[in-house]
Amino acid sequence: MVVIPTYVFAAATVEVKVDDDEFISRTVSTSVGSSVHWSRAAGSDGDHNIRQNGDHNIRQNNGIFASGAPTDGPINFTKTFSAGTFAYQCDVHGSSMSGTVKVKPKISAAPPGRPFTVTWASASTDTGAAFDVRYKVGSGTYRTWKNNTSALKGVFGTGGSPVNVRSGKNYTFQGRSQTSNTAVSGWSPVSSFKA
Structure with a gap:
């Protein structure tokens, strides 16, 4: 045994x-x-x-x-x-x-050029029930990835959504937490991942 x-x-x-x-x-x-x-x-x-x-x-x-x-x-x-x-x-x-x-959000490792997981909350989180997550590629501008989602994490780049992950590119993320339309945190410090 x-x-x-x-x-x-x-x-x-x-x-x-x-x-x-x-x-x-x-x-x-x-x-x-x-x-x-x-x-x-x-x-x-x-x-x-x-x-x-x-x-x-x-x-x-x-x-x-x-x-x-x-x-x-x-x-x-x-x-x-x-x-x-x-x-x-x-x-x-x-x-x-x-x-x-x-x-700041957690980013899991992935092989170069492959989708990866971004985690912005856990099952034990009690500082929000909905979350906003934004990203940017390289030195570009931030774009919304998730808005008012109850999901705790997401796989970035699956099926090219929201973009195709490319080897050698840097991806930066920020998240914020909210309990309703009137209670929201500020944006998190950045987490970055080089694919």
Whole structure:
């Protein structure tokens, strides 16, 4: 009998401390399916909370996530992220107590000139139920690939859709997450793949 081990890889969790008038680890970069956990730093006081304040250049919104009303008690708040840039702040302190979570899409390896998979969310994501994904080839302009899709990933180049993947070309992707027409993240940092 041959036993083949099964490995389950847990997504990473990044810790952010809520301190007196600041978030410690103000800017966090992580991957799709990873979590960010906010907790009150030992010895801190004052009323604080965490609220994603959206990208007001795209749509006015009230945010994709919030920890609740400001409190001087314990803070224990976790979100599992999809692709996007998520600016957040404390309601009491506004932009003087703010931070950002940056999550770029994942791209799987593929043989040169072949279709490849782009992942912008995971089954455990709780920062969006619909997603927009855009791409560009080389130094060209961004074009929409997926708009308001509930899919978590897609195969780029299958059947020439949206374009035929060509060996030696560079493909760049960005994603953003949304819960409705009024709650949307900013565009993610870029992920690139050379076919």
